[in-house]
Amino acid sequence: MAKKLVIKVTAGADAPERCSQAFTVAAVAVASGVDVSLWLTGESAWFALPGRAAEFDLPHSAPLSDLLDAVVAGGQVTLCTQCAARRDITEKDVLDGVRIAGAQVFVSEIMPDGVQALVY
Secondary structure (H helix, E strand, O other): OOOEEEEEEOOOOOOHHHHHHHHHHHHHHHHOOOEEEEEEOHHHHHHHOOOHHHHOOOOOOOOHHHHHHHHHHHOEEEEEHHHHHHOOOOOOOOOOOEEEEOHHHHHHHHOOOOEEEEEO
């Protein structure tokens, strides 16, 4: 089993099932004791803002806000720098526990041995 799981979610409300799957996998991995890094990119960038995850609704899935809270509490959540800039999101706008970082940080997280990267 990988020592670290890095998940990049590119989907938001535009592809709700794919989005929910990414957050579900991240939260289950955190609950299982895996070191998790969840990257919010593309349309999922909006979930870095307070209240946005609570607006997401997908029948028969866990509330996205609960899943995000679990990952923030037990893992690392990162908002893509370019995605944030395109949406005029700054550090002062995001939820506590969410950092903004760029591709160089993503690459540094996925390259070491023992890391599994998933993209949704």
